[in-house]
Amino acid sequence: MNDILPWLYDSLIALTLLWIAWQTLSTRDLFKAVLLFIVFGLLMALAWVRLQAPDLALAEAAIGAGLTGALLLDAVGHLRVPRRPGPRK
Amino acid sequence: MTGGLFYAITGVLLFCLGLYGFIQHAHLLRRILAFNIMGSGCFLVLVGLAQRGGQVDPVPHALVLTGIVVAVSATAFALILMRQLYVESGHCTLPGEDEES
């Protein structure tokens, strides 16, 4: 009984991580993929906590949830502006 | 099964998923996402295997901390390259690959 709760937490995080990764790679909507990747970074931070690595959780929280999310969303907004396709070689 | 080994196996599966996405998609932003997922899988394997024997090995932790920072800078650089390609050519894929998928 004493071990079941951490085990449940670990397996829940692992399953959710794999599911989010699969959805990120298989969805057709670009914005949805980016948003799922932000949530993926958030859950990675929660996984580092369980591996006795609070320093990694801190780095992942600052970078994965904050910086990468803003960068990717900015790129998606840039791609929404339509441009005339040029000739391809 | 110890928790570290469990997370290492999750990391291997994540790496395989990311590799599949990297091969399958032609869109460059999706490739960047798949690349990041591959990197996260690698980090999980490293830190998960550093836990064996009840003693935490600090060297993989330092490596992964550096790896996270390098991954975000590489992502930023790749995004800039992709945006420049989009401005120049209007496409988000490399030449020679089909547009949609």
Next chain:
Amino acid sequence: MEKLYLALAVFLMLNVAAGLLRILRGPTAADRMLAAQLFGTTGVAILLLLAEAQAVPALRDVALVFALLAALATVAFVKRVWYRKPEDIP
């Protein structure tokens, strides 16, 4: 008491897994962004509970960073992805 903290953390993880359905389904982009915002708040709560349950006080600092950067993604979304230029508004 530690057991209760862990049980609540597992419950909140289940909430996150259920909220993912809104990201997958959400009709507009704003619905998806709101779900991500919810995960930020839930993540702060999970981190605080685990800090107490595992006796790792450094996790409170992680929660602080989470709370600090929670709004960043939403602001980037509203300003860069989901905005309309002033001349488009009738």
Next chain:
Amino acid sequence: MNLIDLLGTLLLAAGGFFFLAGTLGLLRFPDVYTRLHALTKVDNLGLGCVVVALMLRADSVAVVFKLGLIWALALLATATAGYLVAHSARQHDIRPWQGPGEDV
């Protein structure tokens, strides 16, 4: 079980309930504005209950202040995000839900 433990348990249960209500509201409500309402109010209340429950068992005053700071920051972040999303939704001409008869 003394009084503080009992109070902490009750507050933790209330926090879990509010988080569940917020998630259910996100999943069940019909449009952006109502979902925003469920999220920003209910989840900050849930986080508040959890924070107060942890404050009751905190070791030092510094920890109490840090927990309060985390809650204040979360409130501020959600308020900002809620305002921005609602404002932007209004500029996109998204109509508020008028009731079950008109449009679901």
